[in-house]
Each structure stands twice: as structure tokens, then as C-alpha cells.
Amino acid sequence: xxxxxxxxxxxxxxxxxxxxxxxxxxxxxxxxxxxxxxxxxxxxxxxxxxxxxxxxxxxxxxxxxxxxxxxxxxxxxxxxxxxxxxxxxxxxxxxxxxxxxxxxxxxxxxxxxxxxxxxxxxxxxxxxxxxxxxxxxxxxxxxxxxxxxxxxxxxxxxxxxxxxxxxxxxxxxxxxxxxxxxxxxxxxxxxxxxxxxxxxxxxxxxxxxxxxxxxxxxxxxxxxxxxxxxxxxxxxxxxxxxxxxxxxxxxxxxxxxxxxxxxxxxxxxxxxxxxxxxxxxxxxxxxxxxxxxxxxxxxxxxxxxxxxxxxxxxxxxxxxxxxxxxxxxxxxxxxxxxxxxxxxxx
Numbered sequence: 112x113x114x115x116x117x118x119x120x121x122x123x124x125x126x127x128x129x130x131x132x133x134x135x136x137x138x139x140x141x142x143x144x145x146x147x148x149x150x151x152x153x154x155x156x157x158x159x160x161x162x163x164x165x166x167x168x169x170x171x172x173x174x175x176x177x178x179x180x181x182x183x184x185x186x187x188x189x190x191x192x193x194x195x196x197x198x199x200x201x202x203x204x205x206x207x208x209x210x211x212x213x214x215x216x217x218x219x220x221x222x223x224x225x226x227x228x229x230x231x232x233x234x235x236x237x238x239x240x241x242x243x244x245x246x247x248x249x250x251x252x253x254x255x256x257x258x259x260x261x262x263x264x265x266x267x268x269x270x271x272x273x274x275x276x277x278x279x280x281x282x283x284x285x286x287x288x289x290x291x292x293x294x295x296x297x298x299x300x301x302x303x304x305x306x307x308x309x310x311x312x313x314x315x316x317x318x319x320x321x322x323x324x325x326x327x328x329x330x331x332x333x334x335x336x337x338x339x340x341x342x343x344x345x346x347x348x349x350x351x352x353x354x355x356x357x358x359x360x361x362x363x364x365x366x367x368x369x370x371x372x373x374x375x376x377x378x379x380x381x382x383x384x385x386x387x388x389x390x391x392x393x394x395x396x397x398x399x400x401x402x403x404x405x406x407x408x409x410x411x412x413x414x415x416x417x418x419x420x421x422x423x424x425x426x427x428x429x430x431x432x433x434x435x436x437x438x439x440x441x442x443x444x445x446x447x448x449x450x451x452x453x454x455x456x457x
Contacts, residue, residue, distance in 0.1 A: 142167055268406055
């Protein structure tokens with residue numbers, strides 16, 4: 112199949128190039144940028160020298176639509192809201208990595224993203240691409256809204272408990288930490304080396320745009336869900352997210368073994384989620400450069416609280432990798448195609 116990537120100069124875009132270049136059934140037909148058309152990709156990313164010969168082209172939806180089967184939008188939020196609609200109307204399949212179509216309520220989007228929302232009728236057409244939990248809908252979709260990085264780690268960690276109603280819905284607290292690549296490639300004071308090196312920073316306290324996305328999905332799984340507490344931190348590393356999640360259980364007879372059985376059953380046959388053994392917890396290096404989500408679970412009988420630790424690579428499972436997993440599902444091929452590889456370690 113032939114694909115185009117729009118927004119290829121960002122970290123998620125270039126990760127799409129890295130992964131798709133090794134995908135056995137995909138050809139990257141074209142790459143696009145609104146500001147750097149005519150530039151060779153190797154001028155922006157020299158590490159691709161003698162590997163990728165593509166140059167950036169203008170974004171011309173009608174021309175692109177005639178040449179490709181699928182368009183990946185790796186643009187900042189606020190841009191895909193119009194571009195995606197143009198491609199959908201041209202009968203091209205779209206996988207959007209931005210946040211423009213994740214929230215079903217336009218007012219929520221405007222409140223949290225501070226941008227003009229997409230047309231409400233197209234919000235309903237976008238299938239939320241949490242691969243492990245929405246596979247049937249993804250398989251029938253022409254338009255996929257790829258989940259955010261924090262929501263991916265959080266939702267995969269919480270899903271077995273929320274879908275079965277095992278925890279008190281008002282008790283959920285998520286403490287999440289991310290490497291600085293999650294902030295994108297554009298320079299900013301927050302990600303300046305001297306600001307982030309040997310430092311740990313909390314940011315967007317009670318204001319992170321991924322809060323309504325997480326709450327929306329949790330509510331779709333469990334009608335008793337209420338608001339969550341969600342805190343995000345920047346840590347001085349390039350890649351990786353660790354979401355440490357706490358919730359009170361309803362049944363005080365719960366055990367760690369019962370919870371692990373639930374998680375193993377929930378993710379049986381889902382190749383990119385790996386559940387740790389009792390007493391073991393994942394760390395970000397274990398999934399570096401891969402599409403895996405590793406999860407550890409334990410129950411504290413003293414507090415009646417379960418702790419879940421969920422880790423992903425924010426640029427792969429949290430962005431480009433999950434987008435390709437969704438591509439595979441949408442096109443009816445093995446979801447592992449082009450993705451089932453060993454993480455980079457150390």
C-alpha cells in the first residue's frame with residue numbers, strides 16, 4: 112500500500128518514516144511539510160543519509176489523494192482539524208496522530224486545547240484507535256484518531272479494572288512521567304537542556320489536555336466513572352512514559368494473584384501488551400524504541416489499594432507505532448507487521 116506522511120519533520124513523523132521504511136507491505140509515496148517544501152529529508156535529519164532519498168513536498172490534498180491509499184497526519188493540533196476532512200472527502204483513509212478528533216465534544220476540545228474544534232459531524236466519523244480495546248471498530252474504519260501518549264499508557268493500565276468495575280470509580284489517581292521528546296522538536300524554555308537536565312518538573316497541573324481524553328474513554332467503559340486526578344512530569348530522558356496508577360478496590364478480598372490473572376486474561380492474544388510476573392514492575396528502558404506496553408500490578412492489603420505501573424515508548428506505542436498497528440488492523444493484515452521487534456537495550 113502507498114502512504115503519505117504530513118508533518119514528517121516532527122518526532123512522531125520521523126518515527127513513522129523509521130518504522131514504515133521496514134514495513135513489508137508499505138511504500139512511503141510522499142512526505143509533506145507546509146514550511147519546508149523542496150528540502151531533502153536528509154538535510155533535516157542527517158542520520159537518514161543514503162537511506163531515504165525523499166524530499167518534502169507541498170501539501171496538496173487532491174494531488175496526494177490520487178497517489179496514495181492512506182495519509183498519516185503527524186501535525187500539531189489545530190491543523191489536522193481541516194486537513195483530515197479534506198482527505199476524508201476525497202475518499203482517502205486517514206490516521207490522525209494529533210488531538211483534533213479525539214474528543215467527541217467540540218466544547219471540550221476548545222476548552223482544553225484552546226483551538227477551534229473540527230466539524231462535529233466529522234468528530235463522529237473518527238474511530239478512536241486504542242488498538243487493544245477497539246480492534247473491531249478499527250478494522251471497519253476509514254478514519255482513525257490515534258490516542259495520545261499519556262492516555263495510551265494510562266488506559267491500557269486501567270482497562271481491565273474499569274471494564275469489570277473492580278475499583279472505586281472516584282478513587283483513581285494517575286502519576287505520569289515522560290521524556291522530553293513528548294514536547295516535540297520545537298525549541299522551548301521548558302525543554303532547554305539547562306532547564307531539564309538533572310531536574311524533575313511537574314507541568315500543566317490539573318490542566319493537561321489529555322485529562323478529558325482519558326475520562327471520555329473510561330466513561331465509555333464504565334458509566335459510573337467520575338473525574339480522575341492526573342499529574343504529568345518531565346524527566347531528563349529522551350523517550351519513555353511511566354504511568355503509576357492508584358485506585359481503591361471494591362472487594363477487600365482481592366489479591367495480587369487475582370489481579371494478575373485478570374490482566375493476563377484481558378491481554379491474552381494482544382501481542383504488544385506484556386504483563387509482568389508477581390512482584391515485578393516494568394521500567395521505560397524495557398520498551399525503548401518498541402511498540403510494547405509493559406504493565407505491573409500489585410495489591411496492598413493494608414490500604415485496600417491497587418497500584419498499576421504502565422510503561423511505553425511515547426514515540427512508538429504512544430504515537431507512530433500505534434498508528435501503524437492501527438494501519439495493519441484497518442487494512443486486514445497481522446497487527447504485528449513491521450512492528451514486532453526487540454526493544455533497544457541498554
